[in-house]
Amino acid sequence: TDIYNARSIKDAAxxxxxxxxxxxxxxxxxxxxxxxxxxKTHYDTIxxxxxxxxxxxxxxxxxxxxxxxxxxxxxxxxxxxxxxxLMKLCA
Numbered sequence: 799t800d801i802y803n804a805r806s807i808k809d810a811a812x813x814x815x816x817x818x819x820x821x822x823x824x825x826x827x828x829x830x831x832x833x834x835x836x837x838k839t840h841y842d843t844i845x846x847x848x849x850x851x852x853x854x855x856x857x858x859x860x861x862x863x864x865x866x867x868x869x870x871x872x873x874x875x876x877x878x879x880x881x882x883x884l885m886k887l888c889a
Contacts, residue, residue: 808848815844863888 801814822830837844867884874880
């Protein structure tokens with residue numbers, strides 16, 4: 799959290815994440831190896847957050863609302879009306 803809360807640039811965040819990886823690996827805790835592998839897999843995407851500190855949280859929230867609304871109305875046959883109701887709900 800300290801890395802994300804600090805107002806750092808992408809290169810500084812890269813350095814701090816690398817140091818954190820090293821500290822965790824020194825601990826030898828097997829529980830964190832999965833987390834480190836996930837971070838390393840998505841390293842560039844995670845670091846892109848530090849370019850303008852933007853996330854896709856709004857899009858994910860909207861997607862969750864659409865999925866919940868769709869789950870309520872299984873078997874919708876009138877798709878234009880469904881989209882109309884979705885627009886009224888989420889607009």
